[in-house]
Amino acid sequence: MKKSLVAALAVFSLVNAEQISIGGTSFERVDALKAYEVGCASNDADACFEAGWIHYQRQNLNKAIELYTRACNANNYKACTNLGALYFSGEGVKVDIKKAKELFSKACELGDGDGCNNTAFLYEQKKDIKTALKLYKKACDLGHQIACGAYKELSK
Structure with a gap:
């Protein structure tokens, strides 16, 4: 309606x-x-x-x-991802990687491949490869092709 x-x-x-x-x-x-x-x-x-x-x-x-x-x-996952990107880049807000990660994670939980990919990237940067792989796989399963490549590369 x-x-x-x-x-x-x-x-x-x-x-x-x-x-x-x-x-x-x-x-x-x-x-x-x-x-x-x-x-x-x-x-x-x-x-x-x-x-x-x-x-x-x-x-x-x-x-x-x-x-x-x-x-x-x-619970609009696109908004969570976009807002996370703003916190990650500091566009319009102070850079806050923790907040960005929370927002990307929420988007991922709501089924957004971009949110999962972005969260995986942040885990990869912190050298938490196990969690990054899990999230890249989820993003890939959601159709995110970049995440599929990252999963394949990180799995080697």
Whole structure:
């Protein structure tokens, strides 16, 4: 229901701005953002993630972090992975590898190959090869091809 509300709002609010594609339909980016923010206000974690992504692309990092945090807290794995990447790189926040690892781990637990791969990388850097291998394998099983290569290479 929430996702259809977001899509319906996007359909009815076209104005001139950048184009964005949602579900194969082209919408104006500004109105898509408004629709996602309405969905997010209705506790739709996917809408929060999408609004966060648009804010991130516009370099409105504080808003992106706020929305990613909200979406991650509601178990949106993409938001957890993206937020983890911001903490890892220090983009918009102070570098916090422990926080990044927590967020990547949560994304992995939610079934995200990127989250598993990123967590594995952090374990590999700490020389915990056994845990890294386990996580690379999980990421590979989730279809993450880079993790498959890392698993193969680390297994030698």
